Amino acid sequence: MNDDFTIGLDLGGTQVRAALVRAGKVLARTAARTDLSGPDEVMRQFGALVAEVSQVAGSAPVRAIGMCTPGPLDTVSGVIDHIPTLPGWEQFPLRDRLSEIFGLPAIVENDGIAAAFGEWQYGAARGLDHMVYVTVSTGIGGGVVVDGRLMHGARGMGGHLGHFTLVAEGPVCSCGRVGCFEAVAAGTAFGKRVRAAASGNPASYLGKMAEHETIEGRHAVEGARAGDAACLALVAEEADWLGSGFASLLHLYSPQMIVMGGGVSVAFDLLEPGIRARIRRDAMAPFREVPVVPARLGDDAGLVGVADLAIIRQR
Amino acid sequence: MNDDFTIGLDLGGTQVRAALVRAGKVLARTAARTDLSGPDEVMRQFGALVAEVSQVAGSAPVRAIGMCTPGPLDTVSGVIDHIPTLPGWEQFPLRDRLSEIFGLPAIVENDGIAAAFGEWQYGAARGLDHMVYVTVSTGIGGGVVVDGRLMHGARGMGGHLGHFTLVAEGPVCSCGRVGCFEAVAAGTAFGKRVRAAASGNPASYLGKMAEHETIEGRHAVEGARAGDAACLALVAEEADWLGSGFASLLHLYSPQMIVMGGGVSVAFDLLEPGIRARIRRDAMAPFREVPVVPARLGDDAGLVGVADLAIIRQR
Structure with a gap:
């Protein structure tokens, strides 16, 4: 069981979302309409969302951060190839930027794989x-x-x-x-x-x-x-x-x-x-x-899955 | 590297084949036309084929035996569901029978999976x-x-x-x-x-x-x-x-x-x-x-793969 606080982020074509997660439970969540201007603007959006959900952790440290995105995403290099529904993300070094911006160990994962992990660990396929x-x-x-x-x-x-x-x-x-x-x-x-x-x-x-x-x-x-x-x-x-x-x-x-x-x-x-x-x-x-x-976790599957993977991969 | 002698068997719709294998190399091989009368007759065929290739091992012990067959094959239970091209094999407890007949640790594997393992370990995809x-x-x-x-x-x-x-x-x-x-x-x-x-x-x-x-x-x-x-x-x-x-x-x-x-x-x-x-x-x-x-191993891929898996699964 994983008792650390982690942050899960979801970059979607319509919404950007953030959640504070512990042991598979979403303790706080927030969202905004995805800024279509490009990655710099979207990363600023995530900055504000993370600040908001992190307040719920109080003084307890957040251990890691993970973001899921539509594919194809190279999760070994952490670089987005492109996102069909969002302009300007070609070859964007997502994992390194996450780590820089938030000062936390960061991972990136395909949104489908993250949600599969969430449903496996905490949902319908436990x-x-x-x-x-x-x-x-x-x-x-x-x-x-x-x-x-x-x-x-x-x-x-x-x-x-x-x-x-x-x-x-x-x-x-x-x-x-x-x-x-x-x-x-x-x-x-x-x-x-x-x-x-x-x-x-x-x-x-x-x-x-x-x-x-x-x-x-x-x-x-x-x-x-x-x-x-x-x-x-x-x-x-x-x-x-x-x-x-x-x-x-x-x-x-x-x-x-x-x-x-x-x-x-x-x-x-x-x-x-x-x-x-x-x-x-x-x-x-x-x-x-x-x-x-x-599925049991609904929209939370990807957020919960990627937050959990972010912790597991630090070990 | 795997230096033990093992036996790989291949149950095909046309041919039954046997090989003596060590470290991914086929040291002896033999084959016969598949007896279509049923599993008892085919198991007798395999008995003769194994006796033949085992002679090449001399006094050195053969450690394990593996057989690959067309699917669908339940490799956990070791029981054949059915073989579309061969009558009489419905629910045949293949792994247990192999073990009984040859007095060796036995495994069974789908022929495609066995060949994939052979090509991965010793062939084109090393x-x-x-x-x-x-x-x-x-x-x-x-x-x-x-x-x-x-x-x-x-x-x-x-x-x-x-x-x-x-x-x-x-x-x-x-x-x-x-x-x-x-x-x-x-x-x-x-x-x-x-x-x-x-x-x-x-x-x-x-x-x-x-x-x-x-x-x-x-x-x-x-x-x-x-x-x-x-x-x-x-x-x-x-x-x-x-x-x-x-x-x-x-x-x-x-x-x-x-x-x-x-x-x-x-x-x-x-x-x-x-x-x-x-x-x-x-x-x-x-x-x-x-x-x-x-592929590099040709017809040997399944024999080599299943022989190697037979040893690995004993460990």
Whole structure:
């Protein structure tokens, strides 16, 4: 058990967030809208956020600081290659700058891997030796624990779970490739299918809603909860894509459990039957009954995971 | 360095093989055509093969025995679930039977994982911390080394590298699913495309050859070496499928190297430019220049790997 105070930071395309963490518990958290001007401005934002959450530690020392970011991030060198959603971060030496600014031992980690570690240590997958964590939100990312260890890969870049192809022809992915798991199953792809259904049938539940607001995946989830057949079909299609990707991940890593996090997982209860049906159909016999469960730590998984990793790596 | 004598066995759908191994070197090897009557007969075959290769050890003791088999194999329990290509092996307690018959400490391992270990310890990937070995023959299998360790996964069933989908619609795989990497890129799929080309154009190089013999992938490889345009196109198509699968594996495991073995790798020199072109197109920037190289140990990789693992796991 880890009783030191640590700071976890999360650099997202929309929000920058900071948390004071001890033993897997968030003691204080704060956030701001990400400054899009560039890394210097964002690092100043983090300075203010850290000052705020550190007050809760009082006179107790903070031992380390960790930041998670979208990939691809070289966690060995600590240098960001680039961030697709944020301009100006090319080749930014993130770990060294964190250490300089805060005067603390610092680590950086891919946000999916950090969240996987959080769910493994304190969330849905406690005590397992093998688990795959998949975050399904705007994109798809995640992390893998195999043989009792968090998987890193060369330069810490393993486990880009959204970027294997599921279809040869299909939508173009954020990574530039065609037909990735992310391109067909992430929240963005789900939202596009939902908008297409709305515009294709103006008299429908979704079509009427589209008169007043921009339609997103969550509208189909609400419609499905209300029993609308078209919305139920859209949710079933999303579940089918997720199940297809999960079946591949079962074969590739042989986890004891798949943990699903991210914005789309708010609909986990609706998605689960379709995910399970597709896994039963597509996975080889010994993999068919591996549980798929929702994440427990929600938005905190990455913050808690990276804060904990920051301490562990100092030892 | 491992100076003990060990026995490596390989249970294949066509051949059963045995080798006496020391320090990664095969000192004696023998083989027989697999008896399809069932496991009792096959175990008797192995008895004769082991007696034969053991003679080379003279009076020096053999320390351990290991057998690799096609998956899915539970290497923790040592029990074979089933072997798609061999009848009668359902729920066969392979490790216990090996130990009984030969009176030696025994292990069992998936053939792809064993070959990956062989290539890592003694072949193309020596000294690396992260590598993916892919065997492309009748099917596609392989194994993964990540963070300096051989990856196993729950029940030792991780790394089924042939069974993630590349296409949503397409040929049915040996695992029952549609569009797996194996279903579109293994030697079997390549052979089918080559036969289709031959029957579609009887006046062509392949078409003429088909008058005299059953056409296989190797005929297209020979034709490509002779400069035949249709054969070159078939080889390029095979390379493209391989490159597509490899790009996904780069994102999933972040290896420092992909090692390609199996029967199809005899054409590695012809396939390489197409594999590389597809990886450059499909992989994210930090993964584009990861080397793809041919295996060095050929058919010995699994025998050497499983023999070595048999010793290591006794310690």
